[in-house]
Amino acid sequence: MSVTLAVAVGILMGIVFGFALEKSRVFEPGIIVGQMQLRNFTMLKVFLAAVATGAVVLAVLNGFGYVKLAPKPALYAADIVGGLILGAGISLAGACPGTTLAQIGAGYRDALFTLIGGLCGAVAYSYAEPTLSKTFLGQGGGKLIFSDLAGIPYWIGALILAAAIVIILVALESWRPWRPELGNNVDGDVASPQGASQTNIRIVPAE
């Protein structure tokens, strides 16, 4: 496929992605840090809903033979070390690599520093990669997926995952309804002076 077409498809898909990230508020630092402090579960809800949908989509597309799966190889040491560092970065940035761009689009100025830091981090890794890939971080196996381990077809495994996620989300929603978690300014900030002042207004007695 031509690069021009791929870029055009990418921009259109990105616009839809950016819309969904902005509307769900999951790009908000207040939502992401709130999730990591286990006070706000919006991020988990969006994430799990997207995983379940992707699993159903791929169960159909792969089950009927339209597409091949493309799982990443299981490099456990790299997955654990990289994942821990990535997670620490997500909390300090209040963003993920994708939502950083949504923050820039929505007008958060600090996200420009996250982006520049991210580009520098990616370049730093690139220079280190020839060395790092020879260490324990480069050790690992093949493209392992759970349904193969269980000896069932992928599509069945994917539908089981989707069903399990639906059950988790129903429980999560009844425990923590989504709307109050967004806050008055839909930024996941439920402890701001704006919130407090509204509470004050309510408790001031009428004359």
Add this chain to the structure above:
Amino acid sequence: MLSQKAWSPYVAGIVIGLLQIPAFLIIETALGASSSYVTVGGLIASWFDPAALKIGYVARHVAINGKNWWQVALVGGVAIGAFLSMKMSGARRHAISPIWQRALGSASPAKRYAVAFFGGFIMLFGARIADGCTSGHGLSGMAQLAVGSTVAVAAMFIGGIATATLVLRRI
């Protein structure tokens, strides 16, 4: 619908999950975001240090092909989409989210910018070690039942929760 400030997280999640259809059918890859930082960062680095292109990892990522530049276009589109969505709903943002004053214990923009830069740096350094981020390992890897991706996502949440609890203050 488009002028609302917030959608249900489930509706938004379904929309994001459906993006796997064009990703797999048209581009023959899964949704991801973090390799685009190597494509753009590697290209910029090569302007100052042409030898950077001799690193196979950089050369693979900056090569002019559909997959590399599709992902750059995707993350660029995310900024456009979020901007349009914000304009349509009028959910304007401050320059810095009000939560940072509490999380960092300081109202100084300079401190926030420094933390954002450092956070972005280790976020991408970690994502490249793990070979994926919240999108590639999270959305795509878990939907494909990938064992390594599931381990990476668990580590990501452990690292994130530890940092948000031990380093940041309560928001």
